[in-house]
Amino acid sequence: MGISINYYTLLSKVVLKEPHPSDYPGLLPSFDPNAFASRDGSFYRAESLLTYVNRAIARLESELEVKEDSPAIERKDFRFLADKKIRAIAERDYLEIQRAHIAQCWKSVIILAGSLIEAILTDCLTQKKREAQSATAAPAGKKTLEVWDLSQLINVAVELKLVTSSVEKLSHSVREYRNIVHPGNEVRKQLVFGQEEARIALEVLHIVHRDLSQ
Template sequence: MQQGKLWFTRFILAKALYKEADVHQALKKTLTLIGSYNYDFIIDELASSHGIQISVSSENKGKLDLAVNDLIKDLDDYYALKEAMVSQLEEIFSKIFNAKSYQLLINLSAHFTQQQLEEANLLFELAYSFSHLGDDDKAYKLYVRLFETNPNSSGACNNLGVIAGKSKDYVLAVEWYEKGLSIDPKDEFLKNNLQSSRQKLKEQEEEAKVKKLIEQEQREAIALLKKESDFALDKLRIFLANVKKESGFKDGKLAIPKNRFPQLMGAQKQFADSLRDQWIGRKYITETGERNDYQAMVYAINPNIEAELTRLENYKLPAQWIAGIASMTPEKLEQLRYFSLIEKIKKANKKFSPLLERDYNELVFNALVGNDKATIVLSGSMVELVLTYYFEKKKMATIPVMDKGVLKPKKLYNCVLSDLIDHAESQKLFGNDFPHLSNLSRIYRNYIHPGRELKERLDKTKADLCFISVTEILKRVL
């Protein structure tokens, strides 16, 4: 405490002698040793001293920065100093702003409320500092607040227009420049900036139109992919995959000399030249008009192509279906005796005829397109239906079925395929040399459940055997 009083005495003497540096040092020593709570007026003296220190240092940026950092430290140490400094803020900020110490200005502003900064008319300097350091979002908000509190600030309007222009929002930029000119019609900066923004807005709108047209053409190009041959689609996939590996590929563009297309497509030159011209015409790729240092044309790749190629690959029909459908000619169906069997099926009674025709049509279709599992399942179902028809036609309401070594009658409609086949074979209804029924029963029983197929691979031979069995049964029953 005694040391503190001694430094306080030194402060009084230094102040009387106008030795500002000694005043500042003595005040800080006094506060350290005595504490501001004992002498509230010392804080006011310290605030005044900081103002003087910053003022006398304003001509030297290095000294000014030291003086402001010293103030910031004391603001952190002495809460009461913030209120004491408010009356000097405008002058202090002006010194810092003129010295272009923008970050220091921002650091100092953090110790005061926005209301205090507004009352000191410091929003413009603070907004400018944020903008200069690249934080346009904070700068924009401060300029808007400045305009709200001071609607006659044409400078705020100009700088708001500049920030809007940086983000290419030229519509907003034009609005701010026009507001500024309504305040100050003679401001040349506003006039020039308004003219420039209007021109950029016009160019932007033209670019948007061109971009929209290009995007529309690119979308329309997608529809053409469905008409391409498998060869062309394959080369297009190879081309896209190779282009993406090129070091110069960027933003969907690549400079490609004509002699590189065969390599990128994996095709001979005559095919590559033809495909390149087709792809340009169909907007799969576009000549941008730009050229690289070696005068190679820069091509833009349609950004929608790759996704559509993937979709087409996923939606591609199995090759066996295509081949099967292609084989569905009258000649092929005649070889399978389809027409003669359908004619016989239609002669069955009204109860069974529609079911028999439906199941047989589905069976023939699946057999031709190579759906082996479906062929086996439908074969079993078809034989079960036709045998049920046969036994009902024979006035058999029940079928003798072996149950625990004893033959027991079972209602016809409750019988399954094996019941019907076992009875047909036991009675030798279709001859002794007819092994198809037992073979069909075995295959159907084994492969109707997935577990069997996981153990033993299902192949076309088994499906063909089932189909032949159905054909023979239909011939004999109908």
């Protein structure tokens, strides 16, 4: 299978033009048009060109991929959590939240941050179960903390002074995180979320972590 010279000339100008040395130095594999030409130079081999394109794309994707050790990714200490399994999940999900934020996946950030805040507060309130259950903000008839929703967990944690009141004030964009999991709820309740809501969700998570890790 070959490509005519005219078509290849257009292709090389639009897609396969070798970048200027100042553009991504050393990133793309070197491009020599003669390496893809037939013996008589009348056409270019499409298979070879596609191989080059695939190699170039692979290098670009590898360069753009966010690594765990990237300066943009931060690890946090969750040793204040009593449940070792929850601790491992928290460490994993915190990295995932940051990747989602970098990728501008705002819905994912809100859902992951909300679920992580809920897990953290449930663990910490369980360590003070008696005080939590007798708190004024504790939901009536719900003795099991695992069935409390995020709003109830936040209200009790604020009342017990485990977290600052700023968590309660800023948490509105996170409290409905369960509802946006399902598109139907998102449509029926006309839920709106974006970069700002994701930023606030991440900020609330950071405040909760700061307050409980001290």
